[in-house]
Amino acid sequence: MDDKTVQSILMVFAMQAEAQPLIEALSLKKDEPPKIVGPAPCVTFSGQREGLHVHVVWNGKDEDTGVDNVGTVPASLSTYLAVLAFKPDVVISAGTAGGFKAQGAAIGDVFLGTAVINHDRRIPLPSFDKYGIGYSLCLATPRLQAELGLKQGVVSSGNSLDYTDKCLEIMGQHQVAVKEMEAAAIAWACNLYRVPLMCVKAVTDIVDGDRPTSEEFLENLHAAAAALQTTMPQVLAQLAGRKLSEL
Ligand code: ADE
Known part of the structure; x- marks a missing residue:
């Protein structure tokens, strides 16, 4: 990967409730005319911050049910199209996650991802087993992590808010710190373009x-979005104008 200077960032969000406070805090504006045309349901917002071009893509709403397009399928589509549209130097998978207290997580913590895996793609066939897990390293940002005092660990994605015993076993084997529903799919699209990925998860x-x-998630969603609203501008300030190798 080229040792680029970071000049543009794309943040990928699944839920409007996760993205909206940050969009407002950064005074980002919805891209009009749209940078990504339908029928792709994603919506993008752009602006400037600390000399950075800052873009957000949110996966949009499902037409049938009216809820946010969460999960891996919309996440990879949004990422693919938004990377094509904005050519960011770094992509950030931002949002909320369940944390493992065994790995030091507490409600309201913001974690940086060290790597991503899938815990719900179990394919016990030669090489497909490795493909299923889809282990992919995140961009190393040791200086940023120390500067902001963020916890860090492996992020695991799956298409369910709950988990099976087998999912739990896989997450245990990989010492997963946070569980969510998009990061590994975002990593897959980023890897196609060779764009580095960071994960920031509240x-x-x-x-x-x-x-x-579900009870705990709904109770803490807004507090976690507020934590992101505080942390993300600090992350952007750490990235702006630095070379990838200096992060
Ligand atoms: N997002 C927030 N909490 C989650 C969990 N426990 N599993 C998947 N996604 C989540």
Whole structure:
């Protein structure tokens, strides 16, 4: 990968509730006319911050149900199209996640991803097993991590808010710190373009805790989005104008 100077950033969000506070905090404007045309449902926002071109792509809403397009399929489509449209130097998979207290996670923490995997692609065939896990390293940002005092760990993606025993076993084998529903798909699209990926995930619920995930998630969604609204501008300030190797 070229040791580029970071001049433009793309943040990928699944939920409007995760993205909106940050869009407002950074005074980003919806791209009009759209930079990505339908029928792709994603919506983009752009602006400037610390000399950086800052872009957000949100996966948009599902026509049938009216809810956000969460999960891996819309995430890879949005990332593919937005990287093509904006040619960012770095992509950030931003949003919320369940955290593992066994890996030091607590509600409201913001984690940096070290690597991503899939925990729900189990394909016990030669080489397909490795493809299924889809282990992919994130951009190393040791200076940024120390400067902002963020926790870090492996991010695991799957298309369910809950998990099976087998999912849990895979996440345990990879010492997963946070579980969400998009990062590995975003990594797949980034790897096609050789664009480096960072993951910044705010913890809404404890996966290895004793409360029902959906209850804990809804209770903490807005607080986690607020944590992102605080952390993301600090992350952008650390990236702006630095070479990838200096992060
Ligand atoms: N997003 C927030 N919490 C999550 C969890 N426990 N699993 C998947 N995605 C999440």
